[in-house]
Amino acid sequence: MTPHHTAAPARRSAPRAGRPAVTWEQARATARDAVQPLPAATLEPADALGHALAAPLAARTDLPPFDTSAMDGWAVAGPGPWRLEDRTLLAGTRPAPLRPGAAAPIATGARLPAGATAVLRREHGATDPATGTLHVRSAAPGAAPGTDIRVQGHECRTGDPLLPAGATVTPAVLGLAAAAGHDRLTVHRRPTVELLVLGDELLTSGLPGDGRVRDALGPLLPPWLHALGAEVTGHHRVPDAAAPLTEAVRRSSADVVVTTGSTAAGPVDFLHRALRANGAELLVDSVAVRPGHPMLLAALPGTGSRPARHLVGLPGNPLAAVAGLVTLAAPLLGRLGGRTPDGPHRARAAAALPGHPADTRLVPVRRAENGVTPLPYDGPAMLRGLARADHLAVLPPGGATEGEYVTVLPLPSG
Numbered sequence: 001m002t003p004h005h006t007a008a009p010a011r012r013s014a015p016r017a018g019r020p021a022v023t024w025e026q027a028r029a030t031a032r033d034a035v036q037p038l039p040a041a042t043l044e045p046a047d048a049l050g051h052a053l054a055a056p057l058a059a060r061t062d063l064p065p066f067d068t069s070a071m072d073g074w075a076v077a078g079p080g081p082w083r084l085e086d087r088t089l090l091a092g093t094r095p096a097p098l099r100p101g102a103a104a105p106i107a108t109g110a111r112l113p114a115g116a117t118a119v120l121r122r123e124h125g126a127t128d129p130a131t132g133t134l135h136v137r138s139a140a141p142g143a144a145p146g147t148d149i150r151v152q153g154h155e156c157r158t159g160d161p162l163l164p165a166g167a168t169v170t171p172a173v174l175g176l177a178a179a180a181g182h183d184r185l186t187v188h189r190r191p192t193v194e195l196l197v198l199g200d201e202l203l204t205s206g207l208p209g210d211g212r213v214r215d216a217l218g219p220l221l222p223p224w225l226h227a228l229g230a231e232v233t234g235h236h237r238v239p240d241a242a243a244p245l246t247e248a249v250r251r252s253s254a255d256v257v258v259t260t261g262s263t264a265a266g267p268v269d270f271l272h273r274a275l276r277a278n279g280a281e282l283l284v285d286s287v288a289v290r291p292g293h294p295m296l297l298a299a300l301p302g303t304g305s306r307p308a309r310h311l312v313g314l315p316g317n318p319l320a321a322v323a324g325l326v327t328l329a330a331p332l333l334g335r336l337g338g339r340t341p342d343g344p345h346r347a348r349a350a351a352a353l354p355g356h357p358a359d360t361r362l363v364p365v366r367r368a369e370n371g372v373t374p375l376p377y378d379g380p381a382m383l384r385g386l387a388r389a390d391h392l393a394v395l396p397p398g399g400a401t402e403g404e405y406v407t408v409l410p411l412p413s414g
Helices: 024-033 171-179 217-227 242-251 271-277 318-336 384-388
Strands: 040-043 073-076 082-084 102-106 118-121 125-128 133-136 161-163 185-188 192-198 231-238 256-260 281-285 296-300 309-314 345-348 360-368 371-374 391-395 405-410
Touching: 024 281, 024 296, 024 318, 073 082, 161 171, 192 217, 192 242, 217 231, 217 256, 217 318, 231 242, 242 256, 242 271, 256 318, 271 296, 296 318, 309 318, 318 360, 318 384, 318 391, 345 371, 345 391, 360 384, 360 405, 371 391
Parallel strands: 082 102, 192 231, 192 256, 256 309
Antiparallel strands: 040 185, 073 102, 073 118, 082 133, 125 133, 281 296, 296 309, 345 405, 360 371, 360 391, 391 405
16 A cells, blocks of 8 residues: 555555556646536525536626615705705615705615716715705715716626636625526536545544554545535545455445555555456556655446446545645546636745656645745655645746746635
């Protein structure tokens, strides 16, 4: 098995002999091209949160749907001073027209009456109870036509495209869709994932000791997979043995099986054997990236009514597993969920970023105004640097010099 997720020095497995490692860019392209978006469904807005739009979101109404007041004050008709009408214009009503030379108190968001030419802000106007008139305060701006009016259709017109297919439904998207008149949203189904954590030496509680270490990937991976658009339907521990792993892969009904460890050729690395037993096709078997080069991607054949599935094999060391996650799982899950790819993002190196002589290197970095800075504790078995990072820098062979621009991958923040 590949070294498991522990901050302590980890056991090493022999590298696999066989096909040469593909480049990091080739691996990501292979993962994305291996699948097509899952079918679409029409859901209630609250149920669509986190899904990707399967069709463009278009406005079903003008926004605003009618002229409204942008401020508390008075709706006025023509130049002042104005005669005050004995009514107040509130949101949710359809007011009678405003006569020329008249004014009426109005609340923010209330519909403007026909005949109104502007809104005079409350702080800019003064009333004279004796004469029943409204005038502009000394030195205050006047009420030129159109002042403080939200004009119908200013944000969009009926039929205008608001968001493209592939956009992720966020809380803001839910608000926009509701404002634009949508009661339901057409979205792609979120891909399901079953997580298989391998390693007899792993503990789920207490302190490490006697050759056993804490499982770090069990807590780390499910929320990260969720942030990538997946629905994690199962999370299981699997012993270091061929038969249980083969059976766990066979019985999984998830769209994607994600495993940790067992991707190399060590004495207890049984993943390749389990894949052969399940008739899998290896699409990626080692990537020229550090850490995480023994990662893999396989296609699992369908059986009976069960469609074909995929398996992403992550290395067992923590940072190496994260490298596999962003290299293979992220593009695979993004395409399955119908998400539009995000990026690439580029950032300036605020300091030299050492690379690997021949392979791509993924380095935890923190972004500031002057660029990205590498963080210490970036070994394959370490998480301390990653815990402080907000991006991973993708470094070409040889690294990057100070001031050079590099690709960066944003990390999930919650």
